[in-house]
Amino acid sequence: MRAAFYISDGTAITSEVFGHALLSLFPTEFEHHTISFVETIEQALEAKEKINKASKRTGEPALVFHTFVNHEIREIIDSCDALIYNFLEQFVAPIEKQIGIKASPKAHRTHSIHEKSYDYRIEAVNYALANDDGSNVTNYEDADVILVGVSRSGKTPSSLYLALQYGVKAANYPFIDDDMEDLKIPEFLKQHKKKIFGLTIDADRLMDIRDNRMSNSKYASSRQCRMELREVEKLYKKEKIPFINTTKFSVEEITAKILAEMGLQRYKY
Amino acid sequence: MRAAFYISDGTAITSEVFGHALLSLFPTEFEHHTISFVETIEQALEAKEKINKASKRTGEPALVFHTFVNHEIREIIDSCDALIYNFLEQFVAPIEKQIGIKASPKAHRTHSIHEKSYDYRIEAVNYALANDDGSNVTNYEDADVILVGVSRSGKTPSSLYLALQYGVKAANYPFIDDDMEDLKIPEFLKQHKKKIFGLTIDADRLMDIRDNRMSNSKYASSRQCRMELREVEKLYKKEKIPFINTTKFSVEEITAKILAEMGLQRYKY
Numbered sequence: 001m002r003a004a005f006y007i008s009d010g011t012a013i014t015s016e017v018f019g020h021a022l023l024s025l026f027p028t029e030f031e032h033h034t035i036s037f038v039e040t041i042e043q044a045l046e047a048k049e050k051i052n053k054a055s056k057r058t059g060e061p062a063l064v065f066h067t068f069v070n071h072e073i074r075e076i077i078d079s080c081d082a083l084i085y086n087f088l089e090q091f092v093a094p095i096e097k098q099i100g101i102k103a104s105p106k107a108h109r110t111h112s113i114h115e116k117s118y119d120y121r122i123e124a125v126n127y128a129l130a131n132d133d134g135s136n137v138t139n140y141e142d143a144d145v146i147l148v149g150v151s152r153s154g155k156t157p158s159s160l161y162l163a164l165q166y167g168v169k170a171a172n173y174p175f176i177d178d179d180m181e182d183l184k185i186p187e188f189l190k191q192h193k194k195k196i197f198g199l200t201i202d203a204d205r206l207m208d209i210r211d212n213r214m215s216n217s218k219y220a221s222s223r224q225c226r227m228e229l230r231e232v233e234k235l236y237k238k239e240k241i242p243f244i245n246t247t248k249f250s251v252e253e254i255t256a257k258i259l260a261e262m263g264l265q266r267y268k269y
Numbered sequence: 270m271r272a273a274f275y276i277s278d279g280t281a282i283t284s285e286v287f288g289h290a291l292l293s294l295f296p297t298e299f300e301h302h303t304i305s306f307v308e309t310i311e312q313a314l315e316a317k318e319k320i321n322k323a324s325k326r327t328g329e330p331a332l333v334f335h336t337f338v339n340h341e342i343r344e345i346i347d348s349c350d351a352l353i354y355n356f357l358e359q360f361v362a363p364i365e366k367q368i369g370i371k372a373s374p375k376a377h378r379t380h381s382i383h384e385k386s387y388d389y390r391i392e393a394v395n396y397a398l399a400n401d402d403g404s405n406v407t408n409y410e411d412a413d414v415i416l417v418g419v420s421r422s423g424k425t426p427s428s429l430y431l432a433l434q435y436g437v438k439a440a441n442y443p444f445i446d447d448d449m450e451d452l453k454i455p456e457f458l459k460q461h462k463k464k465i466f467g468l469t470i471d472a473d474r475l476m477d478i479r480d481n482r483m484s485n486s487k488y489a490s491s492r493q494c495r496m497e498l499r500e501v502e503k504l505y506k507k508e509k510i511p512f513i514n515t516t517k518f519s520v521e522e523i524t525a526k527i528l529a530e531m532g533l534q535r536y537k538y
Binding site for chain 1: 271279280281282283286287290291294295296297301303304305306329330332336338352354356357359360361363364367368370372373374390391394398425426429430433520521522525526528529535
């Protein structure tokens, strides 16, 4: 199996996203290696040794995705026995020309602290935790979005991802068994109806997840899961609450759909 | 201010990371717009209209970063009154040639559910929440890493980010006032010493954060913050616990450093 390396003088997240987007187009498997914080000549030489060893071991030149701006380090990485892809390089010159502004590369820009965005995100994480699972129903004024759904339909990971990735404040409120007989939007949520977004999930998947948590319980039974999902989906439709079925989607996709549907700004940038 | 658009038929995360990495090299501000889930001709035409309007409104051609693989949609986007950067395109052909495998582009590959990785991540989020703030000291067998530090030094956001982004199981344990007189690694942590990673933070920043939470408290006082930080840093050094000061780092940087330092695999890919 061919090795792929993602390297930078910072987190290497940009190199990873870039390399992974490209490699996911190829119908084959790769070994993935990330080398972050390569900031000195010595560290660059260490990285080179790892890359050269991988090329030798696998019998095929490794693929190296990098974003170095420092010339000395770049030369070392570019001299590896490997296929080198420096994706910033190819685009900087055309953009400079087209917008008439010279780039002024600094290390660690992309995933370092931006003014404001950091506080937004930490504040949003604290908000999501304090307003998880209906724990603080008096605090919905501050919410950017309120996720609702049955237990284990994906509310908590989605709320946390919205906070960490986008600085968006997401509360979440569960509909539980006791609510089901005559399911309605609770009084305290009514005034925030425009912020409500519903999650649902396939019954079989929900049964699996609940069974992992409480084996052979009523909570995890087919009958209970199907009834709860039927009721919440009926409510979403009746009240025209936008919703998605999370079964086949990653947390990135679920949250991107929530942002798009609710017209929410991403505070991160 | 010139407008920048990040567009794709999926989450648009790849386009955002790519465009943002490039634009952060330029010493100027941009308006940022993300348009995700552009999956139909109609949606592409809507996006085109938005882009053309932005170019007109700002008086300068917008920058458009995209990753479309569908030809019909791509042609529409490429025909906007804007500067178009399709970064996958420039790299696919060279990689195909160099590794001798044809790319087989599918929509929604990069940030959609990968086998295994999804469950890892949700499991890791549940683990991080169940083991937040020392709430479950009997469950450290399963941890990939145990973050320690004083209250508000960044343990919880870091644990959650490790879980959501990398599928890494991070517990976190706080050192509190009562521990300070004779600060030691607690008995139940000793057997997991190799998993311990310490966080610290500048006293002034800690005072700010704590004061926001509990104004004018002993907890937020200069004396208390300085004492707690002095004691934990002394412990880290004495016990050779790897640690970082989180003050100037984003959660991406903190977690990337933790992964690098602890030699942890990223489960996401």
